[in-house]
Amino acid sequence: MSGVDRIRTTHVGSLPRPQDLLEMMNASDRGEPVDEAALAARIESAVHEQVRHQAEVGIDLVSDGEMSKIGYATYIRHRMSGFEIGDAPRxxxxxxxxxxxxxxxLHRSGATVAYLRPICRGPISYVNPExxxxxxxxxxxxxxxxxVEGAFMNAPSPGITALFQPNEYYPDEDTYLNAIADALKVEYDRIVAAGFDLQIDAPDLGMGRHNKYKHLTDEEFLARAEVLVEVLNHALRDVxxxxxxIHLCWGNYEGPHTFDIAVEKIADLVLRAKPGTVLCEAANPRHGHDWAGWAAAKIPEDKVFAPGVIDTTTNFVEHPGLVAERIERYTDIVGRxxxxxxxxxxxxxxxxxxGVVPExxxxxLRALGEGAARATDKLF
Structure with missing residues (x-):
C-alpha cells in the first residue's frame, strides 16, 4: 500500500440521528402523515452536520451516518418490490x-430493538432508485x-437482508438469496459509480451463527456461510x-455473547469475500482478543484491516493510549x-x-482520531 504515511481513521457507518429527525422518520416508516419535503430537507441538513462533525473529530473516511435509513438492513423495503409489513417470528x-x-x-429497560417487520411476499426487484x-x-x-480523504456508503449483504426479512414467497432460501443479490447489485454498482466506496454490512457471517442459524452445528453453519459468501461475491462481480x-459483526448489543462463533473458525471464509477491506470487532470484551485469531489466518497480501478499536455498546470513552495499543496489535499482523x-x-x-448517547x-470518535495519531507517531 504505497503512499500511506499514517494510520487513517474511519467508522462502521451509522451515527445517532438527531431527535427531530427521528420523530419524522419513525412516523413516515409507520405510514403516518408527514411533511415529506420537510423530512427530506432535515435528512439533507443532518448529513451535512454529521459529515462536518466527522471531519472535525479527525475521521478520514466518512459516511452519511445512515441518516435516511430506518435500519441498516430493513430500509430496503422502501427501494425494492416484494416486501410487506407483517407478523412473523423473530x-x-x-x-x-x-x-x-x-x-x-433488556425488555424491561427498553434496550431491545423495535422495528416494523418486512416480509418477502412477492418477487423482488429494485424498483425505486430515487x-x-x-x-x-x-x-x-x-x-x-x-x-476528508474519502467517503463510503453502507448497504446490507444478501445474507443479512434475508435474516431480517423472512421469506414467504420463494421456494427455498438459496433462490431467495439470489433474488436479493440481484436487486442489491443495483445499489452496490451505483454507489461505486458515484465515486464512493461501498461498505457491505455482513453480520450474517458472525451474528447469524447464534441467531438465525443457532440450531445448526458449527460445521453446518459454515456450509451455509460459504453459500452466503458466494452469493455476495456474485453480487459484487462488477465492483x-x-x-x-466488508463489516463482520457478532451483534451490536451489550450482552453475554457467549455463543459467538470464534473468529478462528470463520476467518478464512470471511477473507474469501471479495471486498478488499475487512472491518472487524476488536474492542469489546468478547472480541478484544481476536487479533490472535486473525494472526493465525492466511491473510492475502492485498487485504486491508480496519479493526474496531472503539467499543460501540458502552459509554466508556477509550483512552487514546489504549486505542493506539489496539491499533499496533493489527499493524504487527499485516503491517502499518x-x-x-x-x-x-x-x-x-x-x-x-x-447503547451510546450521542455526545x-x-x-x-475523537478518541479514535487521537489514538490513531499516537500510533502514527510511533509507527511512521
Missing part, C-alpha cells in the same frame, strides 16, 4: 435465550464542503475489490500501511436505538 440470539433473567431485564440517488447526491454535496469493504482504525460497529444501527459517541 429469532433471538442464543445468548439471550440462555440467560432469561438478562433477556427479561432514495439512493438522493442519498448519493447529499453525501457528495456534504463531502465537497469539508476536507473492484479495492473499492469495497494496511491498517485503518475503526469502530466495532455503528452507533445507530437502527434509528433511535443504540459520547462523538467523544469516542
Amino acid at each position: 429469532a433471538t440470539p442464543a445468548d439471550l435465550d440462555a440467560y432469561p433473567e438478562y433477556k427479561e431485564a 432514495p439512493l440517488e438522493t442519498d448519493l447526491a447529499t453525501l457528495r454535496s456534504a463531502t465537497d464542503a469539508v476536507q 473492484p475489490a479495492e473499492r469495497s469493504r 500501511e494496511r491498517v485503518i482504525a475503526s469502530t466495532d460497529c455503528g452507533f445507530g444501527t437502527f434509528a433511535g436505538w443504540g 459520547l459517541a462523538w467523544e469516542k
Whole structure:
C-alpha cells in the first residue's frame, strides 16, 4: 500500500440521528402523515452536520451516518418490490435465550430493538432508485464542503437482508438469496459509480451463527456461510475489490455473547469475500482478543484491516493510549500501511436505538482520531 504515511481513521457507518429527525422518520416508516419535503430537507441538513462533525473529530473516511435509513438492513423495503409489513417470528440470539433473567431485564429497560417487520411476499426487484440517488447526491454535496480523504456508503449483504426479512414467497432460501443479490447489485454498482466506496454490512457471517442459524452445528453453519459468501461475491462481480469493504459483526448489543462463533473458525471464509477491506470487532470484551485469531489466518497480501478499536455498546470513552495499543496489535499482523482504525460497529444501527448517547459517541470518535495519531507517531 504505497503512499500511506499514517494510520487513517474511519467508522462502521451509522451515527445517532438527531431527535427531530427521528420523530419524522419513525412516523413516515409507520405510514403516518408527514411533511415529506420537510423530512427530506432535515435528512439533507443532518448529513451535512454529521459529515462536518466527522471531519472535525479527525475521521478520514466518512459516511452519511445512515441518516435516511430506518435500519441498516430493513430500509430496503422502501427501494425494492416484494416486501410487506407483517407478523412473523423473530429469532433471538442464543445468548439471550440462555440467560432469561438478562433477556427479561433488556425488555424491561427498553434496550431491545423495535422495528416494523418486512416480509418477502412477492418477487423482488429494485424498483425505486430515487432514495439512493438522493442519498448519493447529499453525501457528495456534504463531502465537497469539508476536507476528508474519502467517503463510503453502507448497504446490507444478501445474507443479512434475508435474516431480517423472512421469506414467504420463494421456494427455498438459496433462490431467495439470489433474488436479493440481484436487486442489491443495483445499489452496490451505483454507489461505486458515484465515486464512493461501498461498505457491505455482513453480520450474517458472525451474528447469524447464534441467531438465525443457532440450531445448526458449527460445521453446518459454515456450509451455509460459504453459500452466503458466494452469493455476495456474485453480487459484487462488477465492483473492484479495492473499492469495497466488508463489516463482520457478532451483534451490536451489550450482552453475554457467549455463543459467538470464534473468529478462528470463520476467518478464512470471511477473507474469501471479495471486498478488499475487512472491518472487524476488536474492542469489546468478547472480541478484544481476536487479533490472535486473525494472526493465525492466511491473510492475502492485498487485504486491508480496519479493526474496531472503539467499543460501540458502552459509554466508556477509550483512552487514546489504549486505542493506539489496539491499533499496533493489527499493524504487527499485516503491517502499518494496511491498517485503518475503526469502530466495532455503528452507533445507530437502527434509528433511535443504540447503547451510546450521542455526545459520547462523538467523544469516542475523537478518541479514535487521537489514538490513531499516537500510533502514527510511533509507527511512521
